[in-house]
């Protein structure tokens with residue numbers, strides 16, 4: 378008889394429309410595990426944390442929600458605290474696991490773990506199943522190594538084929554029984570101080586789905602999406618999509634349903650358009666692996682850059698000479714969220730005004746964002762730094778002009794005290810200048 382199946386939950390933290398979970402339903406016995414990585418609590422190569430307080434709270438709520446749903450079906454979620462490779466190795470050995478299933482991940486490191494596990498246990502059946510994308514790799518109208526180098530070319534290929542995501546499937550009512558006698562290696566993530574705007578888990582995702590469509594917000598998305606402050610100007614689904622407590626196919630299906638039952642217009646199309654951006658970056662991460670984190674990006678376009686610690690600090694804390702940047706960074710630090718428009722402006726300032734190495738900006742976003750997603754974050758940063766999927770080279774925004782367009786009354790800047798905290802750049806040259 379084969380040994381139990383191990384389902385390694387990563388960024389697919391839900392029961393609804395979860396292909397990795399569905400693949401495990403035929404197991405005689407099932408072990409469900411989430412690994413709290415020790416590296417999340419140590420400084421990374423940028424001297425930052427990979428998991429900041431906002432996402433930590435959101436993740437804890439998500440795991441509580443997932444645990445509860447599994448328990449209602451006679452299962453339990455093990456939380457192990459170690460490196461994924463060591464945790465999986467010990468579980469495979471202890472429980473004599475014969476098959477490991479996980480969601481396909483755009484992160485190079487996560488995919489590498491599975492390869493290493495496979496080489497430690499050549500007879501183990503290891504499967505990574507598309508669970509976080511709209512399409513599966515076999516649906517794509519090209520091989521992954523032929524992924525178009527720009528989003529527009531990708532979108533045109535998808536739209537030309539009239540490609541539609543497969544229908545989402547509901548959460549299973551029954552699950553295979555757990556393996557008894559396996560202990561957790563960690564109880565809970567340390568709790569952060571303040572409650573978040575976002576409620577973690579499938580319950581939170583469902584609540585936002587119900588709210589967003591019932592309030593008829595999709596029909597004005599295209600006009601409102603460049604807002605800077607508030608809840609309703611954009612969909613806010615990114616946080617749940619990022620850790621997988623919401624399935625992208627479920628969201629797409631809700632937009633389809635809205636279009637069929639209420640209204641289809643440019644705005645509803647634009648919401649899908651943005652989900653295609655997300656889709657593009659997921660495949661971009663899968664195609665380019667470790668190059669996602671490289672200064673010169675996947676296409677070897679070395680940017681001119683430098684590093685000034687004081688400027689980096691000023692950007693992180695929101696004390697640059699640019700009020701709009703300060704407001705956005707202070708909003709990010711306080712809430713874990715920043716609008717898409719502001720993300721573009723602060724990234725442009727980081728690269729073009731402050732002359733900093735874009736990877737530090739991406740790493741700071743990784744720490745602070747509640748919706749941090751490896752592919753969307755590093756892919757967007759590469760794009761803005763001119764080393765990624767942008768045929769136009771780099772994107773430099775005129776901060777004054779953008780402030781006038783998107784914050785004409787300065788309501789956003791005032792709300793987050795962007796002007797009060799505007800200071801001239803600390804200039805290193807002063808210190809080195811010979812003074813008589």
Ligand SMILES: Cc1cc2nc3c(=O)[nH]c(=O)nc-3n(C[C@H](O)[C@H](O)[C@H](O)COP(=O)(O)OP(=O)(O)OC[C@H]3O[C@@H](n4cnc5c(N)ncnc54)[C@H](O)[C@@H]3O)c2cc1C
Nearest residue numbers: 611612613614615651652655717720748749750753754757
């Ligand atoms: C420098 C930079 C870093 C970013 N880092 C992340 C990140 O770590 N995680 C993340 O989810 N998004 C990231 N984005 C993309 C985008 O800013 C957020 O997805 C969006 O602001 C989230 O808010 P929303 O859900 O209300 O978006 P909406 O405007 O309502 O869009 C709907 C959905 O479309 C997707 N989407 C929209 N714009 C983009 C985009 N440019 N790239 C990829 N997907 C997109 C998201 O899944 C989003 O939830 C980044 C953008 C920039 C410029």
